[in-house]
Amino acid sequence: MASAYESDEETFSGSDSEVSDESDFESESEQESDSEDDRQVYTKQPCKYYNRGGCKNGASCSYLHVCKYFLKGSCRYGSSCKLSHSLGGRRSSGQCARSEDQSAASNPQLTDGRPYQWQINDGKGWKDVENDYIIEAQYSLPHTKSIKIYNTPYGAVCIDFNKIRIYGKNLKVRRLDDGNTVWDWYCTLRKKWRKYGDKDSKGNPGPVKSSDIERKFQSNPKSSFAFTSGGETFQIKFPEMQQVGKKKNRKVTRRPVFRQQQGNAGAAHLATSFKNLSVGTKPQWQFEGHSGNWHNFKRRTGTSSECSINSDDIESKYQLNPTDTLKFKINGQPYKLDFGAMIQINQTNKSKRKIRRVLV
Known part of the structure; x- marks a missing residue:
């Protein structure tokens, strides 16, 4: 299944930058809180159809899919309840909502020499996702919550890494491997x-x-x-x-643990890049200001200094090809990043600024 990629980092929506590669991806990473309870406070009412055994609207339902007795603190089934006991939408321990991949024996193993393969099912059988090393690379990072795939037969598809599901569409996703994955x-x-x-x-x-x-x-x-x-x-x-x-x-x-696919130059580059990226660090892209100080790229809208990309957008494009370029806009004016030269170019007056990639 041909597709283009955009891996998402929390909370990361599509950028306005222009990309020309057949495989673009945008990553959505999260810096998790270690507070005792960082769940969102919902004002929605629990869905009565969900509580009766099934809601035809699924993920698009405007009501909360959670056990109504759990919300009241009076569910007699406790952890064995088949309905969700989480405001984040997860099921309770009685019915794990984790991926098919999370269970050691639930997915068939690959036997054709590939270390892993991501697939999507639209009800007519499982289809391989091309260039899925990009999905795998982002999935291997603990802070990455999801990835958005573009130009698929189903339009833009967003995969939730925490639950291994697809947001808002009647599609299934799974990850197969050769049984040698190190977790x-x-x-x-x-x-x-x-x-x-x-x-x-x-x-x-x-x-x-x-x-x-x-x-x-x-x-x-x-x-x-x-x-x-x-x-x-x-x-x-x-x-x-x-x-x-x-x-x-x-x-x-x-x-x-991300593994290199034999003969895949893109996967080889990512594998090398990941060896130099320790857990708890995150690449940050910066540009040099007039005073010589460095500033982070930040997406801004509705301000006097609008910018169509942020650091995560840049990192996503860079991971695909560290010698490529990325076009974007500031206040409607066209700019281009040249990764090979590590410069930012104003496409109108051709002025240049230095850029850099640091780990924070």
Whole structure:
């Protein structure tokens, strides 16, 4: 299935920049909060049809798909309830809403030498997504929430990485692999994703290894993993994807280690790029101002200094081809970024500014 890509980072809508590659993608990354409860406060009423067993409107329903008794604090089924017990829309632990891919045995394995393959099903069978190494690369980053695919037979398609589903369309998505994927586990700490087992600032390793968590998950994706740190016992609940403690709950995610596809130059470039990008860091694009100070690219609308792109847009284009160019507009005037020369060019008067890519 031919498509163009745009991987999304939270909250990341389509840019106004012009892109010419057959594969563009826009990434939506998130810096997660480690607060005990960072759920949104909803004013919507629970959907009565959803609570009766099914709503024909699905994701487009204007009402909240959540157990009405959970909202009242009186659901007698608790964690075994088949309806959602989350204001974020996830089902409770009784009915995990995670991807088919999250269960070790739920998806067939690839046997043709490919390490992974993303597919979409419109009701007429599963179809391969071309150049899916871009999807895989973004999926491997713990802070990336979703990716938007353009120019598909179904129009623009947005894949939610947390639930492995497609927003707002009657389509299914899945990820197949060869059974050799290495999975890493992360939790939020001081608003950044940290890999379990990584050393802290003092060089001390974490109290539990990512591989230990994965081993338990593979044995039972609906169970939990307990460990002790600093005299306190914590529990990683797989269905809720949360680390639960006495004082604070933290978000947890599971992502694959990105693997290079043999003979794929684009995937090889991404693999090399990812080796230099540590967890908790994020590329930031900047331009040099008149005073010599560096400023971040930020998308702005409705202001005196409108800009059609931000740093994430630039990074997405750069990941496709680090020697390419990217066109955009400031106050309606055309500009171009030249990655090979690392300059910004005013297309009207040909003036130039330096640009740079830093990790923050």
